[in-house]
């Protein structure tokens with residue numbers, strides 16, 4: 001499929017930064033350099049969520065919303081540079097750099113929100129959007145909210161302040177980004193690819209989008225303001241928010257679960273990646289509901305929730321849902337280019353997904369492997385299957401994205 005050059009560029013920048021995520025993930029899995037410090041873990045986390053996932057989502061946003069006369073090469077390059085700088089600032093541990101580049105990253109995110117909002121036709125246009133596009137617009141809206149909370153943390157730390165204990169800024173930031181932004185964007189893009197025209201506006205579709213949007217925001221706000229809500233509301237609200245998100249996901253399963261299951265699982269196309277992402281989305285939301293239950297039972301004491309469960313939930317979203325969505329998107333956009341290393345498609349698909357499933361199962365059953373001696377915890381054996389498959393995906397897809405579309409190279413040869 002022919003897509004604009006800027007879509008390809010955004011995917012390329014994302015893949016390059018994802019290399020760092022995967023290498024740090026391998027170091028963490030094998031523990032061959034010992035336990036990773038907090039700065040390095042935050043680099044693993046934000047190189048993945050901003051460098052890989054959000055650069056990829058920028059590519060998807062351009063693909064879905066750009067107009068013919070848009071020239072987006074400079075915004076895409078500046079976004080990649082800002083993101084790379086912020087990721088390195090996380091690694092440096094220098095608070096002032098994190099503050100400055102955190103603010104520039106927020107500017108990048110607000111720009112892309114504004115881009116989809118205006119291309120969607122503003123407030124009047126949004127009321128006519130189909131369900132996949134509406135999901136992406138609302139997902140990016142939650143990304144702006146979550147990123148504003150993240151930058152607030154960053155600016156407070158850069159200006160020498162301690163974080164307020166009365167607001168759970170970090171918890172609210174993390175939940176808005178995963179339980180709101182990622183859920184909506186993944187559901188929207190998956191439907192756009194799997195169901196096509198079936199994504200037109202319907203009451204059930206609108207119920208799905210707004211349940212997911214409100215569920216994500218209410219969960220974030222209920223964590224942010226827990227100490228002001230009074231004990232009963234602080235206990236009840238996260239549960240209510242989780243129920244809204246679960247109801248939204250049930251509608252996802254009803255509306256296009258069957259199309260996902262019917263995907264061509266043995267064909268080396270992007271569709272099976274996108275279809276399996278829908279399965280991981282259901283798993284992630286269920287794990288999130290269990291985590292919220294633990295959090296409520298621990299009366300908001302995050303140190304009492306299971307680290308294995310938290311990391312299982314993280315990788316369900318980041319690898320199971322988003323890496324599959326983006327690998328799927330790249331395969332769809334490169335379908336008309338020479339298929340270099342054709343054998344790699346099956347290794348990447350099965351390695352990434354069986355590796356992720358085994359990693360998640362180990363984290364849930366045995367628990368977190370952090371701090372264990374090298375190769376003494378099962379995480380050391382299963383996470384590398386996922387990490388090496390991701391690295392193979394990065395190399396294969398970067399080469400394919402650099403190749404000219406088949407029609408163009410045939411014309412050049414003639």
Ligand code: HEM
Nearest residue numbers: 049050054102105106147150151153154170173174177178
């Ligand atoms: C402009 C964008 C962003 C900024 C400024 C930002 C900032 C931050 C900061 C300051 C922290 C706390 C670091 C610490 O513990 O010292 C954090 C943690 C975190 N962020 Fe972000 N972030 C951004 C984007 C994202 C995105 C897109 C995601 C996910 C999709 C994400 C997920 C998380 C998670 C899961 C945590 C860990 C919370 C914990 O420790 O439990 N962030 N972020």
Ligand code: HEM
Nearest residue numbers: 022025026028029041045048049311318368369370383387
């Ligand atoms: C988008 C991609 C990814 C993101 C956003 C991400 C995020 C995270 C986060 C938030 C943590 C918890 C860190 C903490 O303790 O604060 C973590 C841990 C970990 N990550 Fe990733 N990750 C990604 C990809 C990968 C990949 C490709 C591997 C491959 C090996 C990997 C392996 C690990 C391992 C082994 C742990 C420690 C788990 C444990 O034993 O508890 N991650 N990651």
